[in-house]
Amino acid sequence: MSKRILILHASLGSGHVSAAHALGDAFTRLGVTDVIIEDTLDYASSLLRSTFNTAYQKMCERAPFLWKSLFDTTDTDDAEESIRDNLRLGRLGYPFLRQLKKLVEKTNPDAIICTMPFPAMVFGRLKKQGKLSVPLYVVITDFVAHSTWFNYGVNGYFLPGEVTQFQFLARGHDPQLLRVTGIPVKLEIAEPKPMVDMRAKLKLPVHKPLLTVFGGGLVPARVHTMLAMLQESTAMATVVVVAGRNNKLTAALGDLSVGPNMELIKFERIDFVDDLVAASDLVITKAGGLITSEVLARGTPMIIIDPIPGQEEWNADVVAGCGAGVQLRMPEMAAQTALQLLADPDRLADMRRRSQRVGRPRAALDVAQQVLTELNAKTPGQS
Numbered sequence: 001m002s003k004r005i006l007i008l009h010a011s012l013g014s015g016h017v018s019a020a021h022a023l024g025d026a027f028t029r030l031g032v033t034d035v036i037i038e039d040t041l042d043y044a045s046s047l048l049r050s051t052f053n054t055a056y057q058k059m060c061e062r063a064p065f066l067w068k069s070l071f072d073t074t075d076t077d078d079a080e081e082s083i084r085d086n087l088r089l090g091r092l093g094y095p096f097l098r099q100l101k102k103l104v105e106k107t108n109p110d111a112i113i114c115t116m117p118f119p120a121m122v123f124g125r126l127k128k129q130g131k132l133s134v135p136l137y138v139v140i141t142d143f144v145a146h147s148t149w150f151n152y153g154v155n156g157y158f159l160p161g162e163v164t165q166f167q168f169l170a171r172g173h174d175p176q177l178l179r180v181t182g183i184p185v186k187l188e189i190a191e192p193k194p195m196v197d198m199r200a201k202l203k204l205p206v207h208k209p210l211l212t213v214f215g216g217g218l219v220p221a222r223v224h225t226m227l228a229m230l231q232e233s234t235a236m237a238t239v240v241v242v243a244g245r246n247n248k249l250t251a252a253l254g255d256l257s258v259g260p261n262m263e264l265i266k267f268e269r270i271d272f273v274d275d276l277v278a279a280s281d282l283v284i285t286k287a288g289g290l291i292t293s294e295v296l297a298r299g300t301p302m303i304i305i306d307p308i309p310g311q312e313e314w315n316a317d318v319v320a321g322c323g324a325g326v327q328l329r330m331p332e333m334a335a336q337t338a339l340q341l342l343a344d345p346d347r348l349a350d351m352r353r354r355s356q357r358v359g360r361p362r363a364a365l366d367v368a369q370q371v372l373t374e375l376n377a378k379t380p381g382q383s
Helices: 014-029 046-062 064-073 079-097 099-107 117-128 162-170 195-201 220-231 247-252 273-279 289-298 311-321 331-342 345-358 363-378
Strands: 004-009 034-039 111-114 136-139 156-159 178-180 210-214 237-242 262-267 282-285 302-305 325-328
Touching: 004 014, 004 099, 014 034, 014 289, 014 363, 079 117, 099 117, 111 117, 111 363, 117 136, 136 363, 156 162, 156 363, 162 178, 195 273, 210 220, 210 273, 220 237, 220 247, 220 262, 220 331, 237 273, 273 289, 282 289, 282 331, 289 302, 289 311, 289 345, 302 311, 302 331, 311 325, 325 331, 331 345
Parallel strands: 004 034, 004 111, 111 136, 136 156, 156 178, 210 237, 210 282, 237 262, 282 302, 302 325
Antiparallel strands: none
């Protein structure tokens, strides 16, 4: 009998959502025909939904150091204390998220997978009360996990890498619950995409170095400065900048065009991120868990700038620590650093090898297969 899988994310950041949909695709590829993907905030009260979205966005964008202070002071080193704290948060959040229990009752899943801590807190509370018996799995979507990820009644944690595993073990977590799989990324990233082929597909120059800037979460003025410096260079290269949903960035770059040697190509929102990453010699980006995982999985070197204090700083440290990327505190240094790297093919090749060693393009499939294996082991004779 086919399994029914309920996957819950929260639309407070694109990474949690992307991971959830990558998992959904992986289960489908493995033959599961009943996969339900839901936004936790769709089952929250309007008050909680508006408060979370507004507070998170404004704090990250306008008061990043306040966010860092909150992030750091709420992080607990002891596993048991973390679980107790999160049970209390689950109790406080339940009046706002009680529709989640009704969702589980309606869908009757064989397993619940959370790519965001909030639903796991509520389900942990229900498990503590004996009101939920469905296997609960948590997929960590940052390389270093904040203690809000640690919840009661979790049957398994899927971790981005060995650094995360070390952190869990150091805090006293049961090693039997830990599976190192990587952060789930789109299944296409596991497919070969030769650089030359991708440049031809996207109609990009083949015989010049290609630098891609993902500017969706970056300050427009800083991106403008970076690109203006690149255009003044005598180096021959192509620079692609992707604005994404950052409408202010699109407007801010209006006066920039092709330089004497540096060709500039601008995109707004695109649906070919992986093709572009595969086509690139080097990527400049923020340190979101998903984008860094996607670039690592493709094996492309990166420069990380402007990480949000807190989880993105930790992500950036992991990438820089393994030698797959360079982290810069000053975005204004990005142009010069990029030019130096593009002029040093041996250094880029070494970064690419290191990226390929830590990247996990099959993460979504590995998570899905592990969940199905455990479910089938509990129900012999079923598939």
